[in-house]
Every structure is written in C-alpha cells, then in structure tokens.
Amino acid sequence: MELVTPEIGLVFWTTISFLILFFLLAKFAWKPIMGAIDDRERSIEDALLRAEAAKDEMSRLTNENEELLKKTRAERDLILSEAKKLKDQIVAEAKETAQKEGARQIELARIEINNQKNIAMADVKNQVSALSIEIAEKILRKQFEDQGKQDALVADLLKEVKL
Amino acid sequence: MDFSHILKTKKIALSLVLGVFLTFCTCKTFAIQQEEATHEAAKTETEKEFNPSEVILEHIADSHFLHLGGEVSIALPIVLYTDKGLETFSAAKFEHGHADYTGKYYTYRLIKDKVNIVEGADALLPAATVLKLNKKLIDLSITRNVVSMWLSIVILLVIFLSVSSAYKKREGKAPKGLQSFMEPIIMFVRDDIARPNIGYKYQRFMPLLLTIFFFIWVNNLIGLVPFFPGGANLTGNIAVTFVLALITLIIVNINGNKYYWKHIFAPDVPVWLYPIMWPVELVGIISKPFALMIRLFANITAGHIIVLSLISLIFVFKSAYVSVVSVPFVVFMDVLELLVAALQAFIFTLLTALFIGTAIEEHHH
Numbered sequence: 425m426e427l428v429t430p431e432i433g434l435v436f437w438t439t440i441s442f443l444i445l446f447f448l449l450a451k452f453a454w455k456p457i458m459g460a461i462d463d464r465e466r467s468i469e470d471a472l473l474r475a476e477a478a479k480d481e482m483s484r485l486t487n488e489n490e491e492l493l494k495k496t497r498a499e500r501d502l503i504l505s506e507a508k509k510l511k512d513q514i515v516a517e518a519k520e521t522a523q524k525e526g527a528r529q530i531e532l533a534r535i536e537i538n539n540q541k542n543i544a545m546a547d548v549k550n551q552v553s554a555l556s557i558e559i560a561e562k563i564l565r566k567q568f569e570d571q572g573k574q575d576a577l578v579a580d581l582l583k584e585v586k587l
Numbered sequence: 588m589d590f591s592h593i594l595k596t597k598k599i600a601l602s603l604v605l606g607v608f609l610t611f612c613t614c615k616t617f618a619i620q621q622e623e624a625t626h627e628a629a630k631t632e633t634e635k636e637f638n639p640s641e642v643i644l645e646h647i648a649d650s651h652f653l654h655l656g657g658e659v660s661i662a663l664p665i666v667l668y669t670d671k672g673l674e675t676f677s678a679a680k681f682e683h684g685h686a687d688y689t690g691k692y693y694t695y696r697l698i699k700d701k702v703n704i705v706e707g708a709d710a711l712l713p714a715a716t717v718l719k720l721n722k723k724l725i726d727l728s729i730t731r732n733v734v735s736m737w738l739s740i741v742i743l744l745v746i747f748l749s750v751s752s753a754y755k756k757r758e759g760k761a762p763k764g765l766q767s768f769m770e771p772i773i774m775f776v777r778d779d780i781a782r783p784n785i786g787y788k789y790q791r792f793m794p795l796l797l798t799i800f801f802f803i804w805v806n807n808l809i810g811l812v813p814f815f816p817g818g819a820n821l822t823g824n825i826a827v828t829f830v831l832a833l834i835t836l837i838i839v840n841i842n843g844n845k846y847y848w849k850h851i852f853a854p855d856v857p858v859w860l861y862p863i864m865w866p867v868e869l870v871g872i873i874s875k876p877f878a879l880m881i882r883l884f885a886n887i888t889a890g891h892i893i894v895l896s897l898i899s900l901i902f903v904f905k906s907a908y909v910s911v912v913s914v915p916f917v918v919f920m921d922v923l924e925l926l927v928a929a930l931q932a933f934i935f936t937l938l939t940a941l942f943i944g945t946a947i948e949e950h951h952h
Contacts, residue, residue: 426699427647427825427888430717433666433726434649434826437733442830445740445802450794453747457773458793460754467759 639899646895647820647888650700650731651678655815663734665702667714668725669693678728693724702726717829732827735819739805747801776800776936784940785947792943795838799831800936807887807928811921822931823887825880832880835939840872843946875942879935886931890924 568574653661662679671692680688681697687705688695694705704712704724713719714726746765753766762770781789781796806821821827851868853861897913897920 427644428884429719430826430829431649431726432715432717432826433728433730434732434824435717435830436727437729438736438827438830441733441736441740442798442802442834445743446795446798448744449747449798453744453751454794454797456751457747457754458777458790460758461770461773461777464759 637899637902637905639896639903642899643892643895645700647823647891648700649819649824651681651697651702651728652683652700653731653734653815654818663729663731665726665728667695667702668727669704670723702728717826731819732821732824735809735817735821736806736827738816739802739809739821742809743801743805773797780933780937780940784937784944786944788947789940792838792940795834796936796940799834799939800932803831803883803935804929804932807931808925810887810891811924811928820888820891822883823891825884828880828884831883831935832876835879835942836873836876838939839876839942839946842943844949846948846950847946875938879938883931883935886927890920890927894920894924 568577651663651665653663655661662677665676665678665680667674667690669692674690674692676688676690678697680686681695684697684700696703696705696711698711702714702724706712712721712723714724715721746769750766750769753763757763757766761767776797777789777793780800781793785792803822806827809817810820810822811817851872852865854864854868856864894917897916900913901907901909
C-alpha cells in the first residue's frame with residue numbers, strides 16, 4: 425500500500441519542477457528548435473520546388489534550342505541550294521556570253537585580216553608595177569646607152585613604117 | 588492505431604523467446620539451488636536473516652538519504668510543513684532512524700524512512716499522503732527522488748539549451764553533433780506521435796509532448812543506473828506518474844472542444860439513458876490518465892523489482908555461484924529495461940497525444 429500511495433512531498437516537488445522545466449524548455453529550447461526545424465523544412469521544400477521549376481525551364485529551353493537549331497539548319501540548307509542554283513545559272517550565262525563574244529571577236533578579226541590582206545595586196549601590186557617600170561626604164565636606159573643601137577632601132581622602126 | 592509493427596520487430600520476438608526459454612531454465616536451477624540452500628540455511632541459522640522484500644522495497648521507495656555506496660550516504664534536508672509552521676533540518680539528525688529529533692514544534696521519529704510526529708509515549712502520527720490527509724504534518728523534504736529529478740532537469744536543460752543554441756548558430760545548415768542525435772528523436776515525437784494523433788493543430792502541444800517524452804525517458808534511464816548519481820526510482824514512483832497523468836488530464840480537458848463535451852454530456856443515446864451515461868463518461872475522463880499513471884509506475888517498478896530480486900537471489904542462497912545465473916539475467920533485464928525506458932516514454936507521450944487528439948477532434952456529422 426505504501427508503494428502505491430503518492431506522497432505529498434514528491435507530488436509537490438514534481439509539480440513545481442516539471443512546470444519549471446516545461447516553461448524553460450518551451451521558451452528556450454522547443455520554440456527555437458521547432459522553429460528552426462520548420463524553417464529548414466520549408467526552405468528545403470522551396471529549394472526542391474525551385475529546382476523542379478528550373479529543371480522544367482531548362483528542358484523547355486533545350487527543346488526551344490533544338491527546334492531553333494533544326495529550323496536554322498533547314499534554312500541553311502535552303503540558302504545553300506539556292507546559292508548553288510544561282511551559281512550554276514551564272515556560270516552557264518557567263519559561258520554563253522563568252523562564247524558569243526568570242527565568236528564575234530573572231531568574226532571581227534577575220535574581217536580585219538581580210539581588209540589588211542587586201543590593202544597589202546594592193547600595196548604589193550603598186551610596188552610591183554613601180555618596180556617593173558623602174559626595171560624597164562633601167563633596161564631601156566641600158567639598151568640605149570650607145571648611139572649605134574639607137575640608130576639601128578630608129579632604122580628598124582622606120583623600116584616598119586610603111587607609107 | 589496499429590502497433591503490431593512493434594511486436595513484429597525481430598528483436599522483441601527474439602527476446603520474448605529467449606525470456607520464455609530462460610524462465611524454464613531458472614525453474615530448474617531454482618529447484619536445485621533451493622535444495623542446496625536448505626542445507627546452507629541449517630548451517631547458518633545464527634546469521635541475521637536476509638529479507639529480500641524489505642531490501643527491494645527500500646530500494647524502490649523514496650528515501651531521505653542519498654546512498655553513495657557501502658555504508659556511506661548523504662543525509663538530505665528534511666522540510667516539514669506542520670500546522671504550527673515550517674521546520675527544516677538535516678536527515679542526519681535521525682542517525683539512520685536510531686534517534687528521535689525534537690524540532691521547534693514537535694518531536695519527530697524516522698520509521699521506515701518516513702517522518703512521524705511522536706505524540707506521547709508510543710502514539711505516532713505519520714505524515715500526510717494524498718490518500719490520507721492530516722493538517723498536522725506534511726513532509727516536503729528534498730528526498731532522493733527530488734534530487735534525482737533535479738539532476739534530470741539539469742541534464743535536460745543542458746542538453747536542449749545547447750541543442751537549441753546549435754540551431755541558432757547553424758541556421759539553415761545540416762545538424763551536427765548532439766543536435767543531429769536529438770533531431771531525429773524530436774522529429775519522431777512530431778511525426779509519429781503528435782501529427783498522426785492530434786492532427787493539424789499539433790504545433791500547440793509539441794512543447795508539452797516533447798517535455799513529457801524526454802522527462803520520462805531521461806528519468807527512466809537515470810533510474811537504471813544502480814549507483815550514484817542514479818539509484819533513485821523516480822518514474823517508478825506513483826507520485827511522479829500521478830503528477831504527469833494529472834497534467835495530461837488537465838491539458839486534455841481544458842482543450843476539449845464542444846464536440847468532446849457534447850460526447851460526454853449529450854451523447855447520441857435516448858435521453859433517459861443520460862443518468863447512466865454521465866457517470867460512465869466521467870469515469871472515462873479519469874480512467875484514461877489513471878491508466879497512464881499506473882502503466883508507467885508499474886512498468887518501471889516491476890523492472891526494478893525483477894532486477895533487485897535477481898540480485899537478492901545471491902544473498903538468499905548465500906552463495907556466490909548463484910551469480911552465474913543471476914548476473915546474466917540482470918544484464919538481460921537491464922537491456923530489456925533500456926528498451927522499456929524508451930518504450931514507456933513513447934507510450935505515455937503517444938497516449939497523451941491521442942487523448943488530446945480526441946478532445947480537440949472536429950466532428951463533421
């Protein structure tokens with residue numbers, strides 16, 4: 425019976441001590457501890473949410489980049505093919521123009537050559553005739569250097585003249 | 588509420604099996620040793636008879652002396668509140684119960700470590716208890732249990748004030764050292780005791796639940812230490828569990844909402860049953876904390892009694908060889924008591940949380 429009879433003294437001291445302990449711990453230990461734990465939990469949760477959001481943003485950006493890249497690549501291909509086409513066209517055009525120009529040049533040259541040839545031929549003819557005359561004159565002069573021959577010739581000529 | 592996972596734990600199952608097995612073993616050894624003991628007893632009848640129940644009860648009960656070891660003990664101050672006034676003196680004045688002490692108002696005698704007033708030749712008036720009040724003598728002495736409790740309070744304050752300052756110093760960082768040891772326990776009280784039983788209003792009751800949990804746990808552990816500064820049996824004292832249960836009773840009932848009171852005074856039964864229901868419900872209010880008080884007291888006291896009985900066996904049989912049996916048992920019991928120390932703190936806190944939870948629960952009919 426003694427064992428299960430609460431003694432007033434211990435009841436008294438337990439009540440006082442426990443209440444003092446409770447208020448001390450509540451004010452100086454539990455409040456800051458629970459506050460700190462709650463704060464930390466909240467900050468961890470926030471950080472996790474933010475990380476999730478950042479991940480989403482990141483994947484969105486990556487997708488966007490990829491799409492952009494794809495589009496750019498297509499555009500580049502298009503530009504390249506257009507440029508090639510243009511180049512081919514220009515080359516072809518240039519070839520054609522060059523051919524035409526060459527033909528025209530050749531024609532002009534031919535005409536010029538002909539003209540020059542004709543001029544040269546005419547010149548040569550003139551020269552030949554002048555030379556012939558000069559040679560003939562020189563021959564004649566040689567033939568008629570002595571009187572005898574002149575006379576013989578005159579005689580011949582006179583003989584031919586028949587009146 | 589499902590506690591089956593506690594019973595399913597492998598270790599507990601193992602210790603139960605071991606316990607049952609060892610019980611059978613002891614029965615046999617008891618039988619053998621009892622035979623030996625009768626021979627021994629015949630030889631040493633002249634020696635002073637060893638009375639284990641006296642020794643055990645002396646260890647379980649409160650005392651005005653702080654036993655240090657051997658014959659050395661510190662006499663603690665005695666504080667008496669009598670009808671004529673307050674009286675304080677040292678317990679050493681009693682000379683271990685061999686002498687009476689005449690104070691200012693009365694003459695006092697120490698019988699079985701309890702202070703009595705000597706009235707006349709052989710008439711004694713014991714100090715008042717909760718069950719038997721008298722106005723003449725109230726014993727408010729600083730006893731062994733009070734000293735032990737103050738020690739536990741100092742330990743708790745040192746631990747938790749340093750943990751709390753660690754939280755301030757290392758704000759937003761991971762816990763470290765003692766702080767990281769205490770945090771999971773605090774989180775356990777919050778997430779496994781308070782939150783599931785009380786609900787979203789749990790934060791208001793966290794300080795009380797944490798204080799109760801750690802107070803009971805630390806005192807259970809100090810109670811397991813057999814020598815100074817332990818040696819007291821604080822949580823195995825009904826006065827302490829009485830106060831703790833009383834606090835639970837008060838907290839539960841001042842926080843009870845209208846649904847709680849309606850459930851007690853206007854339950855969903857025919858009106859003519861109310862006269863039956865009211866006493867039943869009122870008994871229910873008292874019996875819940877009463878069960879708390881008895882459970883903690885009985886569990887801790889029982890553990891102490893078993894350990895002391897096992898030790899007493901050595902002296903009952905007057906043979907050191909008995910220690911071969913009883914010491915392993917004592918070790919086993921001590922380890923079990925370590926578990927019980929935490930378990931009882933957990934159960935007391937859990938049930939307190941549960942009672943608070945039912946008192947503040949919102950009903951949506």
